[in-house]
Amino acid sequence: MTLSDLELERYSRQLVLPEWSGAAQARLRTANALVVGVGALGSPVATYLAAAGVGTVGLVDSGTVELSNLHRQPLHFTPDLDKPKTATAALKLRVLNPEVQVEEYNAHLSEENADAVVAGASIVVDCSDSFETRYLVNDACCAQGVPLVSGAVLGFGGQVMTIVPGRSACYRCAFETPPPRGSVPSCRDAGVLGAMAGVVGSVQALEALKLLAGVGRPLLDRILHIDGLTMEQTLVATERRDGCPACARVPAAPQSV
Amino acid sequence: MTALDLTGVPCPMNWVRARLALEELAAGERLDVLLDHGEPLRSVPESAREDGHEVTLDGNRVTIVKR
Ligand SMILES: [Zn+2]
Numbered sequence: 001m002t003l004s005d006l007e008l009e010r011y012s013r014q015l016v017l018p019e020w021s022g023a024a025q026a027r028l029r030t031a032n033a034l035v036v037g038v039g040a041l042g043s044p045v046a047t048y049l050a051a052a053g054v055g056t057v058g059l060v061d062s063g064t065v066e067l068s069n070l071h072r073q074p075l076h077f078t079p080d081l082d083k084p085k086t087a088t089a090a091l092k093l094r095v096l097n098p099e100v101q102v103e104e105y106n107a108h109l110s111e112e113n114a115d116a117v118v119a120g121a122s123i124v125v126d127c128s129d130s131f132e133t134r135y136l137v138n139d140a141c142c143a144q145g146v147p148l149v150s151g152a153v154l155g156f157g158g159q160v161m162t163i164v165p166g167r168s169a170c171y172r173c174a175f176e177t178p179p180p181r182g183s184v185p186s187c188r189d190a191g192v193l194g195a196m197a198g199v200v201g202s203v204q205a206l207e208a209l210k211l212l213a214g215v216g217r218p219l220l221d222r223i224l225h226i227d228g229l230t231m232e233q234t235l236v237a238t239e240r241r242d243g244c245p246a247c248a249r250v251p252a253a254p255q256s257v
Numbered sequence: 258m259t260a261l262d263l264t265g266v267p268c269p270m271n272w273v274r275a276r277l278a279l280e281e282l283a284a285g286e287r288l289d290v291l292l293d294h295g296e297p298l299r300s301v302p303e304s305a306r307e308d309g310h311e312v313t314l315d316g317n318r319v320t321i322v323k324r
Contacts, residue, residue: 003277008270008273008274008277009270012270012273013269015273015276015277016269016272016273016276016304018307018308021276021277021280022276022277022280023280
């Protein structure tokens with residue numbers, strides 16, 4: 001698979017990376033990344049994946065753009081108010097990189113549609129803002145053996161972990177049960193600075209690109225915690241749990257990541 | 258042996274093209290590139306060496322043997 005002159009020029013600054021290669025770029029082009037949630041985390045994630053040349057970027061969100069979103073969701077602009085987030089994000093991404101196929105799923109991820117939406121993805125990046133959706137995405141990815149980058153931001157705290165089902169701890173292995181209702185506010189109820197979400201989303205995008213290209217060492221069996229106030233970063237080790245209802249019976253992933 | 262005329266191609270595009278050409282070669286195979294004097298001739302051979310390839314210069318013709 002050869003890259004066109006325009007692709008060579010567009011991606012030249014990543015193609016000169018010693019760790020990158022034409023083969024890595026070609027792997028991105030054939031990849032299909034699904035971004036669940038096109039808000040504070042999904043904006044930087046979808047932007048960097050599309051800009052880097054991921055062939056197909058799917059966007060899942062049922063929301064419309066609200067004025068209170070704009071401080072942290074840089075894919076949506078003021079004239080986009082009241083429009084579906086998937087549509088306003090897709091518009092920007094297609095202008096950013098016409099080489100990329102952008103697919104819009106203007107729907108709420110639910111138990112009914114999760115398996116169908118995840119099917120065919122080469123990677124899923126969870127940018128949702130609820131525990132319910134995070135477990136749902138995790139379970140669908142585990143069931144289908146699709147790698148997942150899970151991320152969350154709350155106030156000045158951020159967290160990212162990468163999951164290769166059958167090979168590393170899944171979200172359910174690391175967080176067996178959701179925290180009791182009320183003890184942890186959802187992103188919707190809590191304050192957040194856009195720049196902090198941008199940090200977490202950028203880490204998620206980087207993890208997804210590493211995994212797709214097959215370079216570097218992803219956050220497998222490690223949870224990255226970022227404190228935006230002190231800039232302290234902590235890696236917390238985690239491991240697969242026997243009898244995990246999501247991933248215990250998943251066979252080891254065939255691909256070497 | 259593969260040859261690539263990269264005169265008129267500025268940095269870092271010249272190195273991008275040379276790297277992609279090297280990717281297609283097997284270890285020990287050789288790539289000849291023609292480069293402009295100045296930054297290209299200073300920087301492309303250096304980049305190739307940093308990637309571990311064997312590099313020899315003859316005027317503005319650079320021979321890279323893939324490691
Ligand atoms: Zn698990």
